[in-house]
Each structure stands twice: as C-alpha cells, then as structure tokens.
Amino acid sequence: MSQVQSVERTFTILELLAQYPNGIRITELASEMDLAKSTVHRLLKTLSNRGYVQQTHNGHYQLGIQCLVLASSLLNDLDIRSLAKDSLELLAASSKEVVHLCIHDRQEVVYVDKVESNQTIRMYSQIGKRAYMHCTGVGKALLTGFKEQEIEQLITDKGLPVFTDTTITTKEKLLEELDMIKESGYAIDEQEHENGIRCIAAPIYDYSGKVVAAISIAGPIDRMTKERVNGELAVEIKKHSARISSKLGYVSN
Structure with a gap:
C-alpha cells in the first residue's frame, strides 16, 4: 500500500465515521470502503493509537476526541x-x-x-x-x-x-x-x-x-x-x- 493511498484511505475512514455518530462496525466500514477487513483494521488501530478513532462499548468505531481538539483549534483561530x-x-x-x-x-x-x-x-x-x-x-x-x-x-x-x-x-x-x-x-x-x-x-x-x-x-x-x-x-x-x-x-x- 503506497503512502499516498494510505493517507487517502485514512481520510475516507474519518469522513465515513463522521456520518455515523453512534459508531459503525468494522465489517460494515470495510464493506463501504470495498476493502479487506484486515486492511481497515490496521488503519483503525493507527487512528485509535493517535486518538482520532475510538471504540464504543459494543465494539463500534466512531470519531475520537482528537478530532474535536483539531476542530476546536481551527475554529478558535x-x-x-x-x-x-x-x-x-x-x-x-x-x-x-x-x-x-x-x-x-x-x-x-x-x-x-x-x-x-x-x-x-x-x-x-x-x-x-x-x-x-x-x-x-x-x-x-x-x-x-x-x-x-x-x-x-x-x-x-x-x-x-x-x-x-x-x-x-x-x-x-x-x-x-x-x-x-x-x-x-x-x-x-x-x-x-x-x-x-x-x-x-x-x-x-x-x-x-x-x-x-x-x-x-x-x-x-x-x-x-x-x-x-x-x-x-x-x-x-x-x-x-x-x-x-x-x-x-x-x-x-
């Protein structure tokens, strides 16, 4: 996977998660992106480690607090x-x-x-x-x-x-x-x-x-x-x- 492709897929994940405020299962996310579940899981893990994605109690994925931090910084400026x-x-x-x-x-x-x-x-x-x-x-x-x-x-x-x-x-x-x-x-x-x-x-x-x-x-x-x-x-x-x-x-x- 090229670096540019990884970045593009990362942004796609964030944009899709923004449409599901209550979270979405990884299988559904992989299906929407037409990617293997393992590929999506690797990207989600990286985003989770940086705080941009978090898991709910039922295993769904949703946007993390770090997205809010970035947005707040932008809006304040x-x-x-x-x-x-x-x-x-x-x-x-x-x-x-x-x-x-x-x-x-x-x-x-x-x-x-x-x-x-x-x-x-x-x-x-x-x-x-x-x-x-x-x-x-x-x-x-x-x-x-x-x-x-x-x-x-x-x-x-x-x-x-x-x-x-x-x-x-x-x-x-x-x-x-x-x-x-x-x-x-x-x-x-x-x-x-x-x-x-x-x-x-x-x-x-x-x-x-x-x-x-x-x-x-x-x-x-x-x-x-x-x-x-x-x-x-x-x-x-x-x-x-x-x-x-x-x-x-x-x-x-």
Whole structure:
C-alpha cells in the first residue's frame, strides 16, 4: 500500500465515521470502503493509537476526541474579517456601494469591517462604530439568531428609539419583520436609521448554525431602489453570506 493511498484511505475512514455518530462496525466500514477487513483494521488501530478513532462499548468505531481538539483549534483561530474580506470586496465592486461586516456585542451592532464605495455617499458607519439593532439591516439580520426572550430583554434594556418615520417601534412589528427576514434570507433597512439611505443585509452562520455576523450593502435610495435591492442585490448578498458561512463550517439543510 503506497503512502499516498494510505493517507487517502485514512481520510475516507474519518469522513465515513463522521456520518455515523453512534459508531459503525468494522465489517460494515470495510464493506463501504470495498476493502479487506484486515486492511481497515490496521488503519483503525493507527487512528485509535493517535486518538482520532475510538471504540464504543459494543465494539463500534466512531470519531475520537482528537478530532474535536483539531476542530476546536481551527475554529478558535478563524478570523471572520479575514474570511469575509474577499466577499466584501467583490460585493463592493459589483454593487458600487458601501459594504459592511458587523457583529453584535452587548445588544448592539458593531461595525468590524467596511469597503467604501467609489461613489459619493455620506453614512453613519465607520469601523468600530456601534448602532442599535432594531433599526439597521445588519442589526435585524443578527436578531434572527436571538430567541424571543432575548429580544424582549433587548427591548427592556435598550428600548426601540425612533430615528426616522420608518423606524420600528414595537415588539410586535419587530418580531413580524424578523419572521419575514428568516423566510427571505435577507433584511432591509428601509431608511429606518438614516433618511435617504437604504440597506440590504444577510446573516452569517458558524459551524453550529449560530448567527455570528452579518454583511450589508448600503447606499442612497436613488441608487438603492427597491427593485434593485429585492432583485440583483438580494441574490448577491445571499450568495456571499452563504459563502462566508461555509468558510465557518456551516452546512445548510
């Protein structure tokens, strides 16, 4: 057996075991790989010695703790800004509008990255700036990951202050809006934070399905028309939010 072939078979074993969280018998594993049981046993023994595979009480094989150690190390080192950077630049280039990357912290939106538009625009945002969640596209996208009691706590702690005539000011309206965002996959800030500015945003998910960030495209309403926002920009931002989520290990159902 060549070294390369051994490596390939080793990864195949790990990938197959990942599909059987409760474990699988060696005979079934050998059958799926179309290999002799003795060959699979040698590979399993090596993996077991290194902690990547373990046996259950009934003799089934499953992934070992060392796989979790490696995964945790990788996930801890993932930098959302680095992973999202190329998508932000591509969105800015294609839309010719300002693109943001945001996270939530202490019930507020925090702008952590921004790619400027090459067109003239005046906006509230800058890297490190904070904003309310209920009145921004990125904030509402992030809120789709909140439980209802967390939203109630947000309203108790932060309120729903009014910024424009279109700002959401009631819990009922906010929950209704969040349901629509979950259905469509994107959020719209309909001049809810700044008059004359329209924004479209989408959530970003990590490997566990948790909403950890959001990206947005924003610009003046004469360029960010409703037709454009709900058409080409909706397609683009959902594509890139899915792309970034995938880099974080998210697998959609």
